[in-house]
Amino acid sequence: MGTTVGSNAASTDTGATIEPGINNAMVDRLDDVELGWRFKAVPAAAHGQSAGGYVNSGVHLADLQTPLLTLDAAVMAANVDRMARWCAEKGVLLAPHGKTTMAPQLWRQQLENGAWGITLANASQLRVGHAFGLRRVMVANTLSDPQAVTWLAGAQGPDFSVVSWVDSLQSVALLDATLAAIPEAVPGSDAVLDVIVELGGNGGRTGARTVAEALAIARAVHASSHLRLVGVGGYEGSLAHTADAGALGTVRGYLSAVKELHEHLLAADLYAADADIILTAGGSAYFDDVVDVLAGSATNGTSPSGAAGQRVELIIRSGAYMVHDDGFYRGISPFGRGAEAEAGHAPFASAMHAWARVVSAPEPGLAILDAGKRDLPVDEGLPEPQLLGHALGGEMATLDGATISSVNDQHSFLRYDPETTTVAIGDVVRLGLSHPCTAFDKWTLIPVLASAADDRVVELIHTFF
Known part of the structure; x- marks a missing residue:
């Protein structure tokens, strides 16, 4: 089974606990193709x-x-185990980005080695995850297609927990309008979607460009009857592509802004009171910096705002580590350079x-x-x-x-x-x-x-x- 990473059970708004996992029978059936x-x-x-x-x-x-x-089976097993041990050592959770492989057999291996869940990028990938029985998914993107939102409203439940992202007031309004328009006869018509407010950076990809904008989005989510704010996050990899001092400074400055946003949301009491809070960033290039900057904000217990029992979990989403490569990631992976290499972590x-x-x-x-x-x-x-x-x-x-x-x-x-x-x-x-x-x-x-x-x-x- 490998190394189990942290406490990876998540609570729903009904108080039930959803464990990570996948439908083993569906995955095993691939041998019959x-x-x-x-x-x-x-x-x-x-x-x-x-x-x-x-x-x-x-x-x-x-x-x-x-x-x-x-x-190479032996190399993949070693890479997965190495990452699981590092996450356990740092006290962080891992939701590897499944879009790297789109391979349920490999997702299962990651989950068996302690992954919190699987990250996916869009609605079509989400349907693949649902078909293979993924129990917990993070969609690191805004769902803006009304058909996808309607489908998710009916598909989520005790065995399928999904958290997606929002990065604008328009996306909040779109989700609200789409969910409000679902006929009462449709299963899940009263569903509430869990969302994370995304902070981006100038020149980056998605995400609100300032902490102030992200705060306004969070307030809109908090006021919505169809959405529940459960976290804050983003992606630092689109802001840099090297590991020199300038690139690392940009990454760490961005992560500091993510931390600032999280602290503002706690102070304003904008997170859903019955939710475990998610703080998430971290691709495959700078996950060490993510942990270094953000780990202090993950409490694994009582939140800094004093909400008893409300956890703040730091989740990284590295996807390339399992397969790795002989090119870009070989040169930029934290285990091949910097403090982690100096600390003896094998590449x-x-x-x-x-x-x-x-x-x-x-x-x-x-x-x-x-x-x-x-x-x-x-x-x-x-x-x-x-x-x-x-x-x-x-x-x-x-x-x-x-x-x-x-x-x-x-x-x-x-x-x-x-x-x-x-x-x-x-x-x-x-x-x-x-x-x-x-x-x-x-x-x-x-x-x-x-x-x-x-x-x-x-x-x-x-x-x-």
Whole structure:
């Protein structure tokens, strides 16, 4: 089960306690999915078999086909455990952003290792979570589509707790009007939605731009008969993209404003009196700064405003830590730099690799691979050539000095030194990738290998983008 993170049960407005979880039967049923042409990693020889049956037949890396994305089970387990232990040490909760993988099998692994719940980004992702029986979800966005709001009003209940965000007076008015217009005959027509007021920053993404604006929004929520204010939060990752002193100063200044907003809301008694209060921020790049700045505001007991028994929980929402990468997050993760690295926290390791085959060698020092933008993420850096071998699953050697110079829709350009490296048609290259969020969305089925030393396929991960 791994390390349990903190006290992660949440109270509803009826006094019931909702435990985190997912419908295990629904997740297990993915093993029954019939393999076929829809899954590009699976060879034709496997078509007609169930996913679970195929894995149990004794599949290895060599039995798959390129282009291919694989995951490493041992690395994912180690990354999840490392993050769970860190959160337990810091006394914070984790609601990993499920949009990174959109893979219920991986969500379950995170929940079994103590996650408070799963964060999602929009209504379509929320429906996926509901279909697989997620019990507790944070939607880190404003729900502005009336159909989505109406659906949620009827779907939430004792087994499905959702908290979403608001960042404007208009969004509060829209939610109010939509909920008020639901016919009495519709289940959930008297539902009250739990919301968090979001503070943003200049040049950032969503969120009120000033504490004063956010306070006005909070007052509007407090006055609403359809909404309940249960927290404050935001996202610091859109305000910086590096770990230099200037970027970290921007991040920490923003987080200080989030803290200030929370203190104003407590002082004004704007939080719902029967709610556990949520204080949330933290992507995968600056979660250490989030905890450093905001942890003092999380009480895990009586709130500073004196409301007996009202908890203030700090929840981070890092999503990339489980899979990590060989690019952007490798360079910026707190466990790879700064105080956390100095404190002895081992860095996360990349659990994802791409495998591509040489289909053409038209010039000396140039090989064209059979994987492109349809298969590989490129938004946070080009793939990194790592290993070269004559066959998938065969012996591979380190590919020193090679680069991917560009990526087309279906091809990548491998540049290498022909004086020191020989590349032939049919050779296979293992690639390191940057940014798991834009790797997973290109694959409906992802084989999981046991470890770097054991290339048995131990699971097939299904994604739902």
